[in-house]
Amino acid sequence: MTSFEILLSLLAAILAAAISALLIQATRPLLLRVALAKPNARSSHRTPTPQGAGIAVVMATLLAGGIVIVLAGSADLTVPLTVFAAGLFIAVVGFADDVRPLPVVPRLLLQAAAVAAVVFAAPGELRIVPACPVLLERALLLIAGLWFVNLVNFMDGLDLMTAAEAVPVAVAVALLGSLGHIPAATTIVAAALCGALLGFVPFNRPVAKIFLGDVGSLPIGLLLGWCLLQLALHQQFAAALLLPLYYLADATVTLLRRMARREAFWAAHRSHFYQRATDNGFSVWRVVGSVFALNVVLALLAFASVVLNSAFADIALLLAGALAVALLLRRFARPRAAKPA
Template identity: 35%
Template sequence: MSYYFFVSIILYFFISWIATILIRKYLIHKAIMDHPNERSSHTIPTPRGGGIVVTSLILITWCWFAYESQNWLAFVPAISVLGLAIISWLDDLIDLSAGKRLLLQLFAVFIGYYWIAETGSITQGLLPIWLEWIVFSLFWAGFVNFYNFMDGIDGISGVETIAISLGLFLVANQAGLLSELYIIGIYIGAIALGFLMVNWHPAKIFLGDVGSIPLGYLLGALLLHLAAKGYWVSALILPAYYLCDAGLTLTKRLIKREKIWHAHKQHFYQQATQKGFSHAKVSIAIACGNILLVGAAYYALFEPLYSFIFATIVVASLLLWMRKK
């Protein structure tokens, strides 16, 4: 990696940090605030919509790398992200219906999967391409919503995004896949770190749907792309904590016949804060767990089975810790 590469990473971090501070002032001026309610994990009104900065910087970077690599198909998910960002911003302002948002998300992942399908078969040909397209489009849409559901305490999405982005970069580098659209992982991490400087507990700004939905979409795209290259174990390990926390909580709510699209405080990380752990302590615990998951995803290139078992133990231990007190 060149000197200019490292300088650009630092520059992205500072641009994200400064831009987040500036957008916070704008959001306060426009009174675009997230007010506490009985399902909130915060206690004071806080500006929401900081994801405008995160999404804009990532989208610009994605398009630039797509242009540099002349990977024109990579503009398909970029266009989808733009549409998702606009709708999500409207949702932050006026609360759109869950049905409308879900329809757009399904459309976005369905057309975005064309980029994945051109890379290869995620199931290595075990499923016909039309069935694989449907199955993994639904999985991708689920991941987008999981990312949104999990953005409920200070710093949590920042540390998760940094870990997944760093893991994608390290795995792709070791596997010899370090094309422009995997290098973007480091830039996404730098952007997330800049935002985290203002979102760390006590948070002075929230991502909002305009940040969490596009993040879930683009990280999901890169993870599926990695899986289509044959490294599906690593792609599954990197977001394992979010998948398990959101997935188990969703399953429990379905069994109880609750409306899963309604806000709640039943996630494992939310239970931990309700039992007295600070937002910072929970996010630090998740960050530590994610460091181990990044290591497991990297080692999965050599020992996939043992790495998967280790990742399972890490996530299970983290969830049990959140339940215990």
């Protein structure tokens, strides 16, 4: 990436942050009337709080990212346009679910359509495992993408949690893009998403004044998933796995535990490790701070994977990342020791 393209990425982040903050400020009074999330037994908040700030975050990301991609003079806008269209589509699905919960099967089918558009928009010559038939690889990526979109939604259950996860991932992707490991359009979108989330942070810090809602968490998951897919397709699979490893572990282990207990795993619950942490005496700031710090460590491991460019190093770094994640999950799962009187 040239210095001009790096400046464009910075511009995308700054522009998205400004648009996001302004749109949240402008739409919050309306959302207070039409999209109020009332606390229930599974909630982490105690007072009715408006949701739907994701509208601002997603629009800021797409507007800032689109403007800067055009300024960058990209010759082929087919893939970014497809991703943007899929992002808008899944945001509409999320908004409909925020207003009136959709049945599980139609909701998953609509989400799958958006994920499929992103997965099959990738050039056919870009492969993760060249020996695998292309249709089989794309089908597996579709399943993985659908899970990733939903797990980002599942993990959006605590003030600042999505920002604590997505900001380090987006920054890492943008920096790796600045080193030429992924296309410029992906780099710009990652920078714009980072900026949009930073514009959202002042409104979502504990105690939150507004939530993302499904209208935000679903497209954020889709855009992050696309960025990680670009890393994997450009032969940086270990980095693509390391960056979201905390989210993958928390959501997947929780799902498997609920399935093993024959619980209705598709229903809302409070059994994610980060939720159990707050029940075990950890403050919201302590939880999101720990997740953010872990994600910085995972980002550093991802960079080491790219720099070392060795299969042996990738295995060692993935094991190190898995150990770091396991230690935090174990910490969250145990009641916090009471201070001596």
